[in-house]
Amino acid sequence: MKIFQREQRSLFGEILDWMLTPLLLLWPVSLALTWLVAQSIAGKPFDRALEYNVQALAQLVTVQNQRAVFYLPQPARELLRADDSDHVYYQVRGPGGELLSGERDLPLPDEDERPAIGEVRLRDAEMRGLDVRVAYTWVHIDVPGAEPALVQVAETREKRSVLATEIIKGVMLPQFVILPLAVLLVWLALVRGIKPLSQLEERIRARKPDDLSPLDDRAVPLEVAPLVSSVNDLLTRLKHSIATQKRFLADAAHQLKTPLAGLRMQADLAQREDSSADELKQSLKQIGRSSVRATHTVNQLLALARAESSGKTLPRQPCDLAQITQEAVRDLVPRAMDRRIDLGYDGAMPGAPGVVVTGNPTLLKELIRNLLDNAINYTPSTSSHPGVITARVLVDTIGGVLLLQVEDSGPGIPEAERELVFQPFYRSLGTNVDGSGLGLPIVLEIARQHGAEVWLEDAHPGAHPPGTRAVVRFMAAVTVARSEETAQAES
Numbered sequence: 004m005k006i007f008q009r010e011q012r013s014l015f016g017e018i019l020d021w022m023l024t025p026l027l028l029l030w031p032v033s034l035a036l037t038w039l040v041a042q043s044i045a046g047k048p049f050d051r052a053l054e055y056n057v058q059a060l061a062q063l064v065t066v067q068n069q070r071a072v073f074y075l076p077q078p079a080r081e082l083l084r085a086d087d088s089d090h091v092y093y094q095v096r097g098p099g100g101e102l103l104s105g106e107r108d109l110p111l112p113d114e115d116e117r118p119a120i121g122e123v124r125l126r127d128a129e130m131r132g133l134d135v136r137v138a139y140t141w142v143h144i145d146v147p148g149a150e151p152a153l154v155q156v157a158e159t160r161e162k163r164s165v166l167a168t169e170i171i172k173g174v175m176l177p178q179f180v181i182l183p184l185a186v187l188l189v190w191l192a193l194v195r196g197i198k199p200l201s202q203l204e205e206r207i208r209a210r211k212p213d214d215l216s217p218l219d220d221r222a223v224p225l226e227v228a229p230l231v232s233s234v235n236d237l238l239t240r241l242k243h244s245i246a247t248q249k250r251f252l253a254d255a256a257h258q259l260k261t262p263l264a265g266l267r268m269q270a271d272l273a274q275r276e277d278s279s280a281d282e283l284k285q286s287l288k289q290i291g292r293s294s295v296r297a298t299h300t301v302n303q304l305l306a307l308a309r310a311e312s313s314g315k316t317l318p319r320q321p322c323d324l325a326q327i328t329q330e331a332v333r334d335l336v337p338r339a340m341d342r343r344i345d346l347g348y349d350g351a352m353p354g355a356p357g358v359v360v361t362g363n364p365t366l367l368k369e370l371i372r373n374l375l376d377n378a379i380n381y382t383p384s385t386s387s388h389p390g391v392i393t394a395r396v397l398v399d400t401i402g403g404v405l406l407l408q409v410e411d412s413g414p415g416i417p418e419a420e421r422e423l424v425f426q427p428f429y430r431s432l433g434t435n436v437d438g439s440g441l442g443l444p445i446v447l448e449i450a451r452q453h454g455a456e457v458w459l460e461d462a463h464p465g466a467h468p469p470g471t472r473a474v475v476r477f478m479a480a481v482t483v484a485r486s487e488e489t490a491q492a493e494s
Contacts, residue, residue: 045166053138054123056156064142071144073103089159098150215242322364325396326353331371343384350395357398360477362453370449373442378411405477410462415469421459
């Protein structure tokens with residue numbers, strides 16, 4: 004039981020969250036930055052006015068009788084008159100720090116600050132409990148050995164705050180209208196942008212159950228095209244799987260029809276009242292042959308179905324092909340002896356270098372058994388001329404190739420039919436062999452599952468009969484291991 008059950012997420016809601024969350028988080032940041040910028044913008048014109056006032060007062064500092072004096076005329080007093088919002092203070096101190104004019108309690112610059120003659124500087128300070136902006140400069144006194152005089156003008160910050168507030172209002176008030184409008188536009192854009200997904204859903208829902216044709220990926224956005232391509236690939240594989248199942252059922256019904264009809268006919272013959280003991284015995288013999296044929300056909304059909312559908316699900320492991328081949332040969336020796344056929348093994352021994360192939364041992368043994376069974380069925384044999392079947396496993400350690408060969412002394416397969424015999428239920432004309440026609444198709448499918456190649460050739464070219472050699476070419480597992488080691492060494 005899951006304690007924390009995660010709810011199904013909405014793609015629309017998630018995209019909307021990721022778009023609106025940064026927008027809403029950046030809005031207060033924008034407010035703070037706008038406030039700082041507004042403070043800077045609002046202070047610049049008033050700072051310039053303070054600088055002008057300081058320069059004007061500095062020109063009024065003169066020297067009389069080797070002493071610094073300051074005289075403030077009436078026009079200059081009008082210039083420093085306080086307005087309705089702010090108070091203006093000034094201070095003039097002589098070379099010895101004595102007060103020449105102005106406010107005595109106006110704060111002085113830092114003591115460690117080095118005077119710069121004629122340069123106007125600005126600083127923030129506090130005057131009688133109020134925050135003020137101070138502009139100050141040092142004036143040269145034309146007296147030998149005299150220190151410069153100090154001129155300061157201070158102004159409270161009310162007008163600056165009012166102007167900054169007006170700037171904030173002018174900038175932020177429109178944003179209160181723009182922000183909801185932006186949210187609405189984002190929502191509408193997402194609705195329109197996600198509409199192709201809804202249309203794709205409608206097209207899929209409107210399909211008939213048996214319609215497995217690919218979806219049109221040209222009518223969807225580029226971001227959704229890979230998903231549609233994956234769905235099309237799934238539909239193609241599903242269509243192939245259904246077709247394989249239908250073909251299997253049709254083939255099974257077709258192949259089982261003949262032996263079952265024979266069973267029914269022989270049963271009817273055995274039930275006749277005038278049947279003799281010999282006829283009854285013959286009918287039972289035919290029933291036995293038909294049941295064996297039906298059993299063999301069912302087993303072959305099941306093997307073909309397993310080979311077609313189980314290659315990717317059954318576990319794979321390193322398999323000794325020589326050992327599996329010898330086991331298959333030993334299993335079929337009794338059947339070969341019943342038909343007076345010399346069945347044997349020749350080639351690499353189990354455990355030899357290069358005989359290991361990565362695959363499924365059950366399917367590989369089924370492949371070998373079908374090759375041997377097919378050779379036994381089509382190899383004529385008499386006591387005077389016994390048939391010969393040889394299974395071989397050959398290794399090319401340099402090229403990393405592993406060959407499985409099953410060679411017989413039969414009549415051979417014409418070159419024109421060597422591709423056709425790999426089709427299900429195909430049997431060469433002129434043969435009286437009672438088979439299902441599924442052995443070589445099973446071999447081909449299992450080989451394909453293991454990445455191997457299969458072909459047929461004459462065992463003894465120019466001879467009569469030429470015989471048949473079935474060859475299955477594998478890539479040895481040692482080659483794969485060496486390739487992985489080489490890649491790791493290079494990396």
